Amino acid sequence: MVGARCAGSPTAMLLARAGYRVLLLDRAEFPSDTLSTHLIHQPGVAALARWGLLDRLRATGCPPIDHAVYEVADIRLEGCSRGVEGQRAAYAPRRYVLDTILLEGAIAAGVTFRSRCSVNRLLRDETGRVVGVAGTHEGQPFAERARLVIGADGMRSAVARLVGAPYTRREPSLTCAYYAYYADVPAVFECYEKPEGWVGAEPTNDGATLVQAYFPLTAFSTVRTNAHHFFDEQIRTTAPSLHERIRGRQPLERLRGTGDQQNFFRQASGPGWVLVGDAGHHKDSITARGITDAFHQAESLVRLVGDGLADPDRLDAALEAFGGERDASLTGGFEATLSVARLQTHEQRLALLRAVRRDPELTTTYFDLVAGIGSAASLYTPRLLALM
Structure with missing residues (x-):
């Protein structure tokens, strides 16, 4: 596993909890900061609760965010998401706080962690299948073999570059x-x-x-x-x-x-490798979906891999299924983010928001959508149309 932040550590932790031996590598030392919007929307908070890490986050004094305000033109919306799995509050922890909690959760699950590691080469077998990584650890060369190499090393992923993962969709930065x-x-x-x-x-x-x-x-x-x-x-x-x-x-x-806010999907996997988090999919930070999406991908990948890591054919099928699930679940948020990131206001959307403002239930549904809960269809109800 290459990359130990909000995609890498949860994936490593969940794999270790499933009984696998996991080696987790990162260039940085921890705790350390990184460029981030911090916000964990309610689906991400629910994931932390499932993993047994939410109480640790709360213990840091990071305040729960259970009230939202949105203003545009003459419109002001106030309210809160309904939440998911009983989690109505979002959280916005500093990354040196969150990433440390996630890493410690992985180590507690049995993951071996090495900081100050740079990966500069992939190991391949005679068929071209990726079977490990090589690089330097604290200035000394190393090589490690693995049944699966996971790139969780961010938007400028070295793993993505080394496997030549092509962009399957790429939109201009906004x-x-x-x-x-x-x-x-x-x-x-x-x-x-x-x-x-x-x-x-x-x-x-x-x-x-x-x-x-x-x-x-x-x-x-x-x-x-x-x-x-x-x-x-x-x-x-x-x-x-x-x-x-x-x-x-x-x-x-x-x-x-x-000024480097890229918008893309990369090919998610290939023989012996897979990308999670920003390595495989990145979008403008304006909707603050990155951390929550990374948690979703970690759970999706580990669920689909199941107990099939030892069988290359079964593993490759699981990785391909992960890519399809990733694209299906994140494309809606990608489109919504691009719409917001264009920084344009349209009268049709303003009319919709004026109608939403008049109804507390619609306002709650709107904040659900902001949090990535549900689909736009849940907002476009006869109730809304009657108010427009």
């Missing part, structure tokens, strides 16, 4: 994003939208609030020349009420940003 942390700024899960602007906020660990600002990717070369100014201006014009709360405050840490 936004650039900057974010900062502020102390003592009250917030719930908040989203604010205007043409060519999107701002989000959510509480995280240690009494801090994460504030994010999104811009069209075409503006990146300009925004990066004076990121602090444009960040503040985007919040002031898109989310005035949030701007009032942070006015005059200095961020707790440096402003972080990226």
